[in-house]
Amino acid sequence: MSILHAIGNWLYSFFGIGGTGSHYGFWSGTGSDIGELTIVGAVIVGLRHMNCHDTGCWRIGLHKVDGTPYKACRKHHPVLSKQPRITAEIMAKAHEEVQAQRRADSARIQEIHQQVTGQQVTGSTPSS
Numbered sequence: 001m002s003i004l005h006a007i008g009n010w011l012y013s014f015f016g017i018g019g020t021g022s023h024y025g026f027w028s029g030t031g032s033d034i035g036e037l038t039i040v041g042a043v044i045v046g047l048r049h050m051n052c053h054d055t056g057c058w059r060i061g062l063h064k065v066d067g068t069p070y071k072a073c074r075k076h077h078p079v080l081s082k083q084p085r086i087t088a089e090i091m092a093k094a095h096e097e098v099q100a101q102r103r104a105d106s107a108r109i110q111e112i113h114q115q116v117t118g119q120q121v122t123g124s125t126p127s128s
């Protein structure tokens with residue numbers, strides 16, 4: 001019997017692969033939870049890696065602090081924490097301001113085009 005064969009037999013018995021052995025009860029019972037504990041540990045390590053760098057804060061740190069290697073949650077970020085929360089009304093107002101500016105720019109461009117060419121520009125269809 002070679003030494004590798006002996007080691008294989010010992011592992012076969014230790015892990016209870018054949019359904020027998022001194023540790024079969026452990027590996028088929030409590031020992032089978034080791035894999036689940038590994039998953040739980042990986043989740044905890046992942047959360048600790050992603051959370052806010054403020055000590056004791058468990059929020060996810062999504063926002064980089066400019067000029068530093070730190071990430072912070074919205075509550076602890078030095079800039080975002082001082083700004084109001086974005087709401088649908090704020091987004092609608094910003095959208096309307098951009099659209100109004102674009103309409104004004106378009107009107108101004110048409111006015112300049114009319115002055116240069118003396119032609120009336122109608123709509124957005126390209127003229128040939």
Ligand SMILES: [Zn+2]
Pocket residue numbers: 052053054057058059072073074075076
């Ligand atoms: Zn935080």
